[in-house]
Each structure stands twice: as structure tokens, then as C-alpha cells.
Amino acid sequence: MQNICINRGTLYDILYMHSFDSTGFFRSVGLRDTLPRRLVITALTEIGRPVSHKEVHEWLKKKRTAINLVTVYRILEKFETLGLVHKQPTSGGFVLCALSAEHGHHGFLSCQQCGTVEEFADPDLCRVENAIARKAGFIPASHLSEIVGICSTCHAA
Numbered sequence: 001m002q003n004i005c006i007n008r009g010t011l012y013d014i015l016y017m018h019s020f021d022s023t024g025f026f027r028s029v030g031l032r033d034t035l036p037r038r039l040v041i042t043a044l045t046e047i048g049r050p051v052s053h054k055e056v057h058e059w060l061k062k063k064r065t066a067i068n069l070v071t072v073y074r075i076l077e078k079f080e081t082l083g084l085v086h087k088q089p090t091s092g093g094f095v096l097c098a099l100s101a102e103h104g105h106h107g108f109l110s111c112q113q114c115g116t117v118e119e120f121a122d123p124d125l126c127r128v129e130n131a132i133a134r135k136a137g138f139i140p141a142s143h144l145s146e147i148v149g150i151c152s153t154c155h156a157a
Contacts, residue, residue, distance in 0.1 A: 107119070108145070
């Protein structure tokens with residue numbers, strides 16, 4: 001089962017902390033502003049924990065704003081193509097990009113106890129990974145990694 005998660009970062013701030021112009025936002029990434037796209041973003045933001053495609057669909061049904069499960073899959077795939085979400089290496093789940101403006105390698109710190117996922121970006125790590133790929137004669141299309149362990153909150157408890 002693939003999990004989807006949102007980090008309460010950049011996109012969350014745009015959506016909920018400021019007046020959000022959904023038409024302008026979607027247009028800026030080359031998409032039409034559609035209700036299903038807004039609903040998927042809302043579901044990911046409101047649930048606030050890793051969930052599967054089916055759980056997003058079920059959450060929307062409970063809110064009486066259900067959209068087709070296939071549509072949820074397609075929206076998430078499109079968001080991934082545009083860099084609005086990332087697929088986590090370990091779980092295969094999606095994480096809404098919290099650092100879209102940050103350059104460098106994007107990765108995740110995933111807590112095994114509470115399930116918290118925090119995104120980071122590091123240009124130096126990106127250069128190191130590019131060097132490893134070149135040494136192996138490999139041409140990378142993108143980088144994504146995940147560090148799995150115990151977060152500071154759980155560690156302190």
C-alpha cells in the first residue's frame with residue numbers, strides 16, 4: 001500500500017495561511033484549476049499523516065466530496081511529474097513537496113515511531129550523488145533519499 005503524506009510547509013502555507021488564488025497557483029505550474037485537484041490537496045493537508053490513495057478517496061467520501069479513485073491516482077501522478085509531490089523511497093508513498101523553492105537534493109527524515117516525515121534539501125549532497133553517478137557511468141534524472149530512524153521528539157520521550 002502506497003502512503004501519501006504532506007509536510008506542513010510551502011504549499012500548506014500558500015493554501016491556508018494566505019489568501020489562496022487556486023487559479024493562479026495551478027496556472028503557474030501549467031494546470032487548470034479543477035475541483036478534484038483542490039480536493040486532493042485539501043485532503044492531504046487536512047489528514048496530516050501518511051495515507052494511501054484509497055485513504056484519500058475514503059476521506060473525501062466521508063466529507064461528501066468524493067471523486068473517482070482513478071482521478072486521485074492521476075492527480076497524484078501529475079503532481080509528482082510537476083515536483084509538487086515526491087515519492088518516498090522506503091514506503092513508495094507520496095509526500096507533498098514542502099521545499100519547492102530549495103535547490104539541491106531533496107530527501108526525507110522519516111520517524112519509525114510516530115510517522116513524522118520532514119523534508120530537507122542539500123546542494124552538497126546533490127553534488128556528491130552526481131559524482132557517484134558519473135563515476136559509475138550513470139546519468140541521473142533526479143535524486144531522492146530517505147533517512148529512517150527516530151525523530152528528536154520521540155527520542156526525547
